[in-house]
Amino acid sequence: MKKLGISLYAVVVIALLVWGFYQAIYVAPLDAMQGEIFRIIFYHVPSASVAFLFFAISLLGSIGYLTWRRSRPEWAQRADAWALAGAEVGVVFCTVVLITGPIWGRRAWGIWWTWDARLTTTLVLWLIYVSYLLLRRFAAGPQVQTLAAVLGIFGALDVPIVYMSNRWWRTQHPAPVFGGGEGSGMDKSMLGPFMWNMLAWFAWGVLILALRYGVERLHQKNAGREQMEALESRV
């Protein structure tokens, strides 16, 4: 039943992605100023939104792990799995943002990169979560999960700074399209394709996040069993 549910959801996600692609390429009109390069927004902005959401899930997971690690170990392990899944999938989406952004910038600004507030804070966010993943991959010992949870909480502090950066400091990055005050917003003809792509990438992100969580829970169970076997063999 669970497998059937996942398969049906995967089919819906693929249909949404195909529909989103069709909307972005064939339905959305050309931007009067930018031309076709504008279409990158349909992948760039949803990827950034999904990355932010998953870093927030990682934050909640990290807080959950620190809260329950002594009182409810099983809950703490689940929270830790969510924290890791959120961080890892968030890094994947953030990587997409950091690559599609410069591709757009090269055509729109004539440069691949500039040390603008939005770009720099996003790069710092990516580096923090990559260090989180490296810590989990290469450090050993019973304190790794606790250290990672603390790093995950501090890393998430950068998310609101990234979000507000092009509101606080007006540098190179375009002003916010949504929630940017007077004059911001998107034409109706482009809003539909944008929202379809937002929905499609959120749905894809949730699928990948659930898969990553499942893999981590399996890993935790295997690691727990190995520890038990090692203890039993000593007795």
Added chain:
Amino acid sequence: MDQRAILNHEFTVAAYTVTWVIQLTYLAFLGLKWRAEKRAARTGNALRRQADSGAHRP
């Protein structure tokens, strides 16, 4: 199509392609990780069954 439009098209295609390459590579990585964990679970269970049957042998 002028040169500017051709370049815009190529850059858009590049951005979409990179997005899909990253997402599908990660999905493949998850698939491999899932398979490895499943295999480890199966091997562990088999070893445990073997050890249990050995322990009960007179």
